Amino acid sequence: MGSPSVRELIDSHYESLYRYAVRLSGSSADAEDLTQETFGKALTRIAQLRDADRAKPWLFRILRNEYLHRKRDDRRAKVVPLDSVGEPPEVPVDGGFEIDPQELQAALTELDETFRTPLILFYFEDFSYRDIADQMELPIGTVMSRLARAKAYLRAKLFRTPDASTNGRRPTEGD
Amino acid sequence: MNCHLSRLLLTFRPDELAGDDRAALSAHLQTCPTCSAAAKNGAATDAAIRTAMLAVPVPDGLKAKLHSAVSATQSASRWRKARRVASVALAASALIVAVGFGWWFFSRPSLSSDEMIVLLDQQQLMKEQAVGDWLVSEKLPAELPELPGRFEYGYYAFHGTQPLKGMKVPSVVFHNGQHQCRVYIIREHMVQTPEGGWKDVFGSEFNIKVIKKDGVVYVIAYTSPTLDPFLQPARPVA
Numbered sequence: 001m002g003s004p005s006v007r008e009l010i011d012s013h014y015e016s017l018y019r020y021a022v023r024l025s026g027s028s029a030d031a032e033d034l035t036q037e038t039f040g041k042a043l044t045r046i047a048q049l050r051d052a053d054r055a056k057p058w059l060f061r062i063l064r065n066e067y068l069h070r071k072r073d074d075r076r077a078k079v080v081p082l083d084s085v086g087e088p089p090e091v092p093v094d095g096g097f098e099i100d101p102q103e104l105q106a107a108l109t110e111l112d113e114t115f116r117t118p119l120i121l122f123y124f125e126d127f128s129y130r131d132i133a134d135q136m137e138l139p140i141g142t143v144m145s146r147l148a149r150a151k152a153y154l155r156a157k158l159f160r161t162p163d164a165s166t167n168g169r170r171p172t173e174g175d
Numbered sequence: 176m177n178c179h180l181s182r183l184l185l186t187f188r189p190d191e192l193a194g195d196d197r198a199a200l201s202a203h204l205q206t207c208p209t210c211s212a213a214a215k216n217g218a219a220t221d222a223a224i225r226t227a228m229l230a231v232p233v234p235d236g237l238k239a240k241l242h243s244a245v246s247a248t249q250s251a252s253r254w255r256k257a258r259r260v261a262s263v264a265l266a267a268s269a270l271i272v273a274v275g276f277g278w279w280f281f282s283r284p285s286l287s288s289d290e291m292i293v294l295l296d297q298q299q300l301m302k303e304q305a306v307g308d309w310l311v312s313e314k315l316p317a318e319l320p321e322l323p324g325r326f327e328y329g330y331y332a333f334h335g336t337q338p339l340k341g342m343k344v345p346s347v348v349f350h351n352g353q354h355q356c357r358v359y360i361i362r363e364h365m366v367q368t369p370e371g372g373w374k375d376v377f378g379s380e381f382n383i384k385v386i387k388k389d390g391v392v393y394v395i396a397y398t399s400p401t402l403d404p405f406l407q408p409a410r411p412v413a
Contacts (some may be wrong), residue, residue: 019231032240124228
């Protein structure tokens with residue numbers, strides 16, 4: 001199967017990419033820029049895309065690299081030891097509970113990018129552990145470990161009970 | 176399967192588990208209410224987070240904006256490509272011109288000062304030869320006398336016959352820019368030999384020197400104090 005055109009890639013993936021960019025950067029303005037930059041880069045590298053079925057992870061990888069490039073000098077992330085993240089609280093499984101997307105974004109933004117990215121990609125459904133590991137150029141075991149800890153953190157933040165209010169400390173890459 | 180392994184496998188998506196593990200986990204969940212509740216709890220929270228995660232409104236017009244940006248980039252790229260081609264063509268033309276100029280420049284004949292001096296000597300020899308041929312045609316000796324040096328044909332001006340006392344007298348004239356020297360060549364038997372010394376001829380002072388050789392009288396009239404300016408250095412005596 002030949003390489004698709006960038007216009008076809010836009011039609012197929014621009015919404016997913018934009019959502020990923022929003023969750024990654026926490027800003028809709030930055031997300032638009034990142035999405036546009038991603039397709040600009042794709043235009044110059046389209047010949048590198050051998051398998052059209054791999055277009056989505058390819059584009060996501062470009063976007064993440066662009067994001068990391070922009071954030072390279074921004075090393076102000078707060079550091080929280082991973083071992084401080086407790087067990088996720090048990091959530092009543094009666095269905096019907098909702099999460100405020102903005103509250104979710106606030107929790108994501110607090111996370112170090114190395115934990116945020118696998119978390120976002122995991123919930124974007126299409127990405128397997130293997131895909132995430134490829135995206136981040138990490139061993140799959142490392143991805144699973146980070147994902148488990150990030151999910152525990154997220155659940156603690158989003159499903160906080162009065163007793164669990166001290167659980168939500170952010171994991172960081174050094175943990 | 177124990178509960179610890181069950182909780183570990185629950186962190187995977189079902190489609191990422193091997194068939195045996197998936198079946199073992201399913202069997203365990205049917206018999207373990209605690210793990211079953213944890214599985215349902217995990218699935219519910221994941222579903223809630225996933226829903227919130229994807230709840231990002233996409234701006235109207237973003238797609239058109241992206242298409243427009245790509246078109247602009249492609250146009251700019253085409254323009255850059257055309258400009259690059261033009262630059263390469265221009266550079267190639269400049270190179271061809273430079274190579275052509277270089278070839279012309281370095282293939283020009285080179286002249287050495289030695290060759291130029293030889294050429295000058297040849298020209299003087301040709302003048303001397305021409306004068307000699309002419310004197311022979313006038314039935315006179317081909318060479319002017321040596322005094323003791325030979326006449327310097329670098330100062331040769333002209334030659335010809337001049338009317339004098341009803342005769343046509345051959346003469347050779349030299350001029351060095353400041354002074355002139357005229358050599359009249361006459362058969363000895365045709366004239367009485369004139370006297371030498373300084374003469375005032377129509378306001379100009381001439382020094383007259385008379386030489387007889389082989390039946391020919393050479394009357395040399397010159398304006399310089401001596402004849403030296405018009406003579407080559409004397410040949411060394413063998």
